[in-house]
Structures are given as C-alpha cells and as structure tokens.
Amino acid sequence: MNKVQPLIIFLVCLMLFACESRFPTEKRFWGPEDYEKVWYELNYKTPKGEEYPRFSNPETADVVRKLVDQQNYEVILEDTELGLNYRSELAQEFFEHIKYIMDLYTGMDVQDKFIYAEELAEIRKFFLGFQVVYFRVGNENIASQSDDQSTIRKNEQTVIGNFNRYLEDLRREKSYGPYAANLAEGITKHFTKLIETFPNANYTGMLGTARAILGKVQTPEIKNALSELIAKLESMQSKKADPV
C-alpha cells in the first residue's frame, strides 16, 4: 500500500485546499448575508497590516466593485412582487452591514488622509443611494400598516439628517486627496433623488448646511455640485412660500 498512501494523501489535501473564496464575487447580486460575510472577513479574517479590497489592486478590485453595485439592493428592494414587510426587513439588514463595512474603510494614515480614499468615496455615495430606497421602503411599509404620519415624517427628517452628514464630511475633502472630486457625484445624483423621493420633507437645515459648506470647500466639482443643490433647494423653498 506504500504507493497508494501518497495518492490518498494527495486527494485528501486537494479536497481540503479546494476551499471557498473569501468573498462571494461569483454571485451576480449580493444580499445582506453577503455583505455580512464581507464585513466578517474584513473585520476578523484580515490580518493586521493586510489591505482591504481596493480598486487599485487587480486581485481585489472586483470585491469593491461588487460592494458598491447598487443593483445588489435594487433587485430586491424595488421588486414589487416581494412583500413590503419582507423588503423592509431586508433593507434593515442591508443598512447595518453596509454601514459596518463603511466604518472599516474610514481608517486614516499618520497624515490624516483616508487610507482607502477612493473606496470610501464610492461606498459613501453608494450608501447615500441605498438610504433613499431604504427609507422609502420603510415609510411605505409603515403607511401600509397604519396612519402613523408622525413616524413617516420623522424618518424623512432622519434620512435628510444622514445626507447632511455627507455634506458635513465634505469639510474633510483634503483627507480624500485626489478622490475628493468623486464626492460631487453623490450630491448631483443622490441628493436630487432624495428630493424627488421626499418632496414634502423639510430641507431648511440642508440648505443651511450646504451654504455653510460651500464657503469652506476648495474642490471645484464639489463647489459646482453644492451650488446646484442650493439653487434647487432655494427654488423649492420659494415655491412653498409662494405656491402660485
């Protein structure tokens, strides 16, 4: 049997080493459980000093691209064949796991620059887009179960507060280095979507924040995006003040 033993050992080793990949990149859409798995891998299974997946690393770029693919949540949360309650619960799970992953990417170096500036900018934009859907589905679910308008209004102001934090974070544009300009797309794309989705919410606070930040930022792309946002919010306010 001496000649057979190495063969058996080889086969056993082959089976042991043919383990799953760390990240579910083969899947076309990531669900909450995939985001949880990614967070777990990054948080607990990534040795200290080893970098997280990033766009500049060809081996891990697919992971980040998949991470910020908005189809992941859209195919579920926008699918009206699925129950509102189910979608709302899934949205909650998405929210938590995406937020945890975003927190992991906020690490800074000794010069107060984001280590993963490019990835963080993309994740933050992705999270903005997600929140519009998340709060809308949540509000639709509440509306379907009760006439609780106060919770709906409160949720609207919560999502606006979260978007305001995005504006506040623009003060740290220098920490994003050359990727600060990428943050402008978050304003032009997702703030517009937010206003369209929640047209009756109170945007006074956001207008004040946008005006304050406009005077502080240097990146031309962000300045332009903020100016457009301010113009849009002012126009909304004037329409509300003078409906005719």
Added chain:
Amino acid sequence: MSPNSLYIIVLSVFIVVIGYDVYNWLRDRTIVAQEIKLQRLKSKINTGVLVVGSTMLLVSVLLHVNILRYSSPIPFTEIDRITLKDFKGYRRPYQTLDGQRDFAFITTTINWDKTDKGVEVQAAFHPARSYVYNDKIVDRFLLKHELYHFRITEIFARKCRQQLSQINEVPSDDAIGEIFSDIVESEIEMQQRYDEESYHGYLMKEQKRWEESVDSLLNSLIEYRIPTVRYE
C-alpha cells in the same frame, strides 16, 4: 461528452488495467513475475488501484444517480405531487451556484417510446438525479422555480408531439431522433434563459414574468397534452 460516456471510459480503463489480475486472483492463480519482490509490489499496487478505482466509480455513479435512494422518474401528469423531499440526488463536491451552496437543481428529460400504433412522448422528472441542499427544507418558492423547469420540459414534449402528429404514419427512429435533437437543443436554451433572467428565482418579478409566459405556452399547446401520438 455525457457523464455516462465518462463512466464507461473509466470502467473500461479499470477493467483493462487490473481486470486480468482480478481474474487470476479469482482463479487462485499467482501472477508470474521474475522476482517475488516485484510480484508483491505489483500485487499491492493493483489492490490499491482496485480499492481507489472502485470507490471512485461508486462515488461518480452516486453523484450522477443516487442509487441508494432511487425513485423512478415522475411523469409530468403527476407534477402536483412533487415536493422538495423528492429531490434525492447528491451534489457534486464543491459544486456551487455562483459560489452559493444553498441551491437546488432539477433533472428532467423528454423520453419517447415507439409502438406499432403510435409514439409516446413523456416529460419526466428524475428524483435520484435532482438535488436540494437540505432535504428537510420547505421552501415553496424554491420548489416553484424548479418545477417551472419541469413545465418548460413539458412545453417541448408537447412541441415534439405536435410535430409527430403532423406525420401521417408511424415515423422511423431516425425521424423521431431528428425531431428530438432540435427540440432538446431549444429546450436547453430556454432552460438556461429562464435561470439567467430570473437568476434562479432570486428575482421575483422576473420569476413571475416567466411563470406567466410558461403557463401561457403550455396552454397554447394544450391539445398535445396527452403523451401518446396515435397513428391510424
């Protein structure tokens, strides 16, 4: 190359390589060798190959058809009695669905049988060749998705019957084979498109759209629902 052909090749190689030694062993003959040491070594290698080969053969057969929990194929007329408990096959090691381990797959075929007066065409579900990741699971959406694969098979079985019914006399085996090869090719293409567009049932809106489309196609071919095409 089909899995069946592979098994035949493996079996043939297996018989050629050590069949002679097994024959000698059964007849209580010693294998003639120049040195006893060499003879013993050869004998041990052969025993090893026999054990590993037999095991691999058995495993490969089991992965293709679970003969340990075999159930005969279920015809389409009994589709309503199928549950996930009927999925009795084994998953191949490390087989995943886009990296996911929690999945099911269904094996369906279109079979035909010719008699003097007609041709019987049956769409059949093969329990021993179909798999679900957890045989105790109750998931009506997963089952529904898989059964729509069976319904798609039935659409093409009906198309076969439709084409056969346009022939005036009992067709030759070659003629039937020709009809079948085209139809089976179209069926595979549709099955793949169904999985691709509904993403194996994950996209509920697409799943519903497919269900409506398949039901409508089945209805349009309802006059060919009876398995046997008769020729007077």
